[in-house]
Amino acid sequence: MTAKLPDPMLPTPFVVQKVKRETSDTYTLDLSRADGPTNFAFAPGQFNMLYAFGAGEVPISISGDPAVPKTLVHTVRDVGNVTRAICRLKRGEVLGVRGPFGVPWPVDRVAGEDVLIIAGGLGLAPLRPALYHLLQHRGEFGNIELIYGARTPKDLLYPKELERWRGRFDLRVHVTVDSAADDWRSNVGVVTKIIDRARFDPPSTVALICGPGVMMRFTVLELMSHGLTPEQIYVSMERNMKCGIGLCGHCQWGPYFVCKDGPVYRFDRIKDWFDRREV
Amino acid sequence: MTASSLKVGVQLRLAAGDFQALLDALASRGYRVMGPTLEDGQMIYGEIGKVADLPVGWTAFQEGGSFRLEPRPDQAFFGFAVGQQSWKQFLWPPHQTLYQVQRQGAGFHVIPGAEAVPKFAFLGVRACELAAMAVQDQVFLQGPHVDPTYKARREQAFIVALNCGHQDPGVCFCASLGTGPRAAAGYDLALTEVLRGQEHFFVVEIGTMRGADLIRELPERIATPEEVDAAARVVAAVAGNMGRGLDTTDIKELFYANYEHPRWDEVAARCLNCGNCTMVCPTCFCHTLEDSLNLTGVAGERQRRLDSCFSVDFSYLHGGSIRTSPKSRYRQWLTHKLATWIDQFGCSGCVGCGRCITWCPVGIDLTEEVRAIRETAAGVRKE
Ligand SMILES: Cc1cc2nc3c(=O)[nH]c(=O)nc-3n(C[C@H](O)[C@H](O)[C@H](O)COP(=O)(O)OP(=O)(O)OC[C@H]3O[C@@H](n4cnc5c(N)ncnc54)[C@H](O)[C@@H]3O)c2cc1C
Ligand code: SF4
């Protein structure tokens, strides 16, 4: 008798179709499956484990359009060994994919609400699929407000798309940067400062937040001061992940396994843990 | 003996002199019999072919940071509690190749690892260790994803449990957790070793039909009520003589409310962060995945190996680890064992085997840590 490996531990080869440089260190890769069924179905907010040959495997959010499952899209920032190997891939080269994993944004459960999408830095990547979904089902929602902060104008992801979104009458886009040269015409300052500019009716609003820990912390406080309750706020958490399927223990955060009962959490469910340090 | 008389729950008497027949019966069915044995002055779990492979006539005294083997006045086969190793090393190998990769043009080819599943018989599995297997079953078999290695090995394994008869269970606290010293479930056969005067025998309880089938061949007979009673008294004596205890009343709430208790600083000052406790603990399951390439860069592999939450890397994120202080890592370990585990898996992560106490180089005793937190918890948080 032999033991077969669990399929979720085996990477599926995907071919790089296109690499687009977003910023000095961040790239968006379009991938398609090397063989087998071509569609890769996922829900906004889910992530994959991406395996770079011999280098290792890391969790990366899916940043593409759930309505276009033929192309799997990831936006990756080069911060270390594995992400560097991924960012250096060329068209035609191959990457291993396991997934999709994790609990998605609740986009299909918030009909009728105003939706705030609040992203800091790379946090826009896992929120972009949610935005695509909202725009495709535009009639089902109230106001949609995208609130996005980056370090400098050069660090903004998807700049062309941001321009297109700005041009839409059914979506309001608020962008801010921490610092900029004089030719920057938009806001300067942290994300929390521009929440005021968004239009929403607090009792019937949901907020989806992804960004660095501090940014999420202050954003939650700001939203609560606008009258949102913890039940109306969703955050996406980040932890070290090795398996992505709830077995290796690395992503533990108090009672949670961020890979399987996260990364997206409704704030009221985690508020007792959110502010604790070194958990 | 007639087949119909050998049912689950029936208790038989097997003379110590006939014990070899049990080993032979297991071997003849293709089992690799693993059990306690002495090697280089250590008690480990190894291959048991004959009775003499067991630590016959030896006992072990355990205390915080110490494990001492000593001869016994009698010829008991199982006259000790548990050693450093646990059965998890057989059910979940601490090193395993998940797959190999081979460069192929612009891409690569994945060759899944496949390994023969050893057919183990575990001999002398204590009640706490059965409880530990039940805990690991929750982790590896009951979640959304099943671990196939564990599953295959677990299903094949024949389990000969041992109701504990160790007279000096110095670091044990199974009785306070309800996980021992009597094996309650999860075995094919359960032994109780009885020594009185010149008499040396085992009372064998049948746990499964697989167990009944095996024992049919042995030269045993139905145990008399008096023998059954003698066996029960052996176990009761252990229960009444436990070296330690752990009060688990509202333990999850206790931990959640005392995340910033000063005791964490105090224990962190003693803890070396060596991770021994995680390695010896029969329920600790955390592991990591590692990649390597051969020198030519055309072939590589992905391995998984047991890991420990005591390493700084364990919680590494780009930019730094989450749990940088030694205190936070000890707190993570103990909180996981005794509190968050309950939320995650519906049971405690501790079965009271005492290994982490014995094998801690500085003798940190979790029962003592819990007591200290409990005693001062109210004083710390007067709300
Ligand atoms: C749910 C989730 C979604 C993510 N989505 C994205 C995304 O869309 N785009 C993106 O660029 N990055 C994303 N990240 C972060 C990304 O996983 C890390 O930047 C990456 O693991 C760093 O690995 P490295 O080997 O390049 O860096 P190193 O710093 O060399 O890291 C070494 C090892 O540490 C671990 N590690 C380090 N940082 C992280 C981290 N942040 N999260 C988990 N493990 C880590 C990895 O196992 C890695 O192999 C996400 C992380 C999580 C948990
Ligand atoms: S925590 Fe210690 S006593 Fe409890 S099961 Fe693990 S090793 Fe045994």
Ligand code: SF4
């Ligand atoms: S508690 Fe003891 S065994 Fe565990 S890490 Fe600390 S020093 Fe090592």
Ligand code: FES
């Ligand atoms: S990443 Fe392994 S348990 Fe979550």
